[in-house]
Amino acid sequence: MIITWQGHSCFKIQDKTTTDGLTLVTDPYDKSLGLKVPNFEADIVTVSHDHSDHNNISTLRGNPFVINCAGEYDIKGVMVEGIDSFHDEKKGEERGRNIIYRIEMDDIVIVHLGDLGHVLDSSQLDYLNKVDVLMIPVGGKYTLDAHKAVEVIAQLEPRIIIPMHYKAAEVKLDLESLDKFIKEVGLQPRYEEKLKLTKKDLPVEDMELVILEINN
DSSP: OEEEEEEETTTEEEOOOOSSSSEEOOOOOGGGGGSOOOOSSSEEEESSSSSSTOOOOGGSOOEEEEOOOSSSEEEETTEEEEEESSSSSSSSTTTOEEEEEEETTTTEEEOOOOTTTTTOOOHHHHHHOOEEEEEEEEOOOSSSSSSHHHHHHHHOOOOOOEESOOOTTOOOSSOHHHHHHHHHHHHEEEEEEEOOOOOOGSSSOEEEEEEEEOOO
């Protein structure tokens, strides 16, 4: 598996074990962010909520299978489960609903939290067991801030943490910086251009914090 960060909450996740390869894309954004919009072929697209910086599927090439609501999906051997949640701490009264995605690909479990705005409840946690890679918003303002993100990490105990939805240099949104989260989580980060991963590469004991460069 190869994971590259396109910026914001958008990742390209490529499974190289299939004959032709398979590409899953999360939360593609529009030009309002100030980033080059994703423009490549995709087989599967997940959309956590209907905001323009998360739902711009029209620029992706190919004819991808689009998932934008809760439920269970099996697409070309990739298992995707969407779990209902909220964009804020008031059960969606401020910013609406959000979908968390649990993705099983190449024997690895990835959880993409979308624009989650609250700690998880027991019913949500029941769906999110044995998380290998956690993609978590940390920039506050519209989602979890650094402190709440650390609470959710403690709930899920992933093997690898990849932060997203924070104030990168190119992003126009008013978000908190990554430094605040790094200090709060207390882990030494590993910086990568892309994350190449197999099941045997996953850390066994300690969690790892991986910071990906924007690669779009």
